[in-house]
Amino acid sequence: MIDLSNKKIAILGTGANGSCAAADMTQDKYDVILIDQWPDHVNSMNSNGLVINLPDETKKVNVSAYHLCQLAEMNIKFDYVFLFVKAYDTQWVTKLITPYLNAEAIIIGVQNAMTNDRISDIVGSDRTLGCVVELSSELFTPGIIQRDTPNQKTWFGIGALCNSMETRLPEIKKILSSVGNVDIIEDIVSAKWMKLIINAMCMGPFAMLGTSLYEGFKITGMREIIMKIGTEALLVGQRRGYKIVPIFGLSEDQINNSNNPIELMLDKLIKDIGPNARDAVFHDHLKGRYSEVDEINGLVVKMGKEMGIDTAINQKIVNITKKIHAGEIKPSIENLIDFMEYS
CATH class of the missing domain: 1.10.1040.10 (N-(1-d-carboxylethyl)-l-norvaline Dehydrogenase; domain 2)
Known part of the structure; x- marks a missing residue:
């Protein structure tokens, strides 16, 4: 049994997909902090909760959201960081979060494009996991997400960049299972x-x-x-x-x-x-x-x-x-x- 009860999770980049993931993880009682650079979105989530409109239901989840500029004020070390930022923002965001990682923390790039090496070049392949995602959602109004892909059709593929990280994959599979279906993939780069x-x-x-x-x-x-x-x-x-x-x-x-x-x-x-x-x-x-x-x-x-x-x-x-x-x-x-x- 994997015990993640005392682990701290950061969702870095809470646009549409990041917000969907954060809401589901929070509902499943994980200790999740949302970090984003859109002030209106952060303010709305803290004031009114995070609203996820799905095809057949609407969820409203109370979350803990922070402005990117508040990171320096946070006396926290994270165990897992899920990057939901654009591919071209990968390097600077990874460098930004590095001082806030626990010694055995993992960064998971839940992104488009080929970002694995950009993350591992900064924190090491022994702290990086690759991820492929199938999830469609939209964010136009702060605090309100239109999620087109329901949980049962959402999918993640995760994989290690080095052999030493293969034992850590079940932890990430368990967390992401709150959001959708998860497969462990041997050749994550392909x-x-x-x-x-x-x-x-x-x-x-x-x-x-x-x-x-x-x-x-x-x-x-x-x-x-x-x-x-x-x-x-x-x-x-x-x-x-x-x-x-x-x-x-x-x-x-x-x-x-x-x-x-x-x-x-x-x-x-x-x-x-x-x-x-x-x-x-x-x-x-x-x-x-x-x-x-x-x-x-x-x-x-x-x-x-x-x-x-x-x-x-x-x-x-x-x-x-x-x-x-x-x-x-x-x-x-x-x-x-x-x-x-x-x-």
């Missing part, structure tokens, strides 16, 4: 790349059109374009040595028996998140924020160039996203014109 492929296919491309996945796939030729984006990313990953491994709760047999495992994973994600979900890049465009497209499609392009692999479609996604962020164009179906040759 699993992270599998998720990056799916993100490359379903985040930037649909966000640039201003549509959800459900609506976007109704566009003639869109599935063909999306699959070619995924094929580019898959080829880059395979050249790098990443393997095709199951994610999102799929089994080895399902992957091995599929003619197109990437499409299988994509369809599983679409089914689980539901018709109302809008991806994180879509949210970033709506809020005028920098997105993770450079960390996802951009990484495919960067690695492709290094290995002499053509990644023209991913490059187009990067270019259009940069124009949207610069205010030169808006998310629109018209942005699909340059892609029709691939449909």
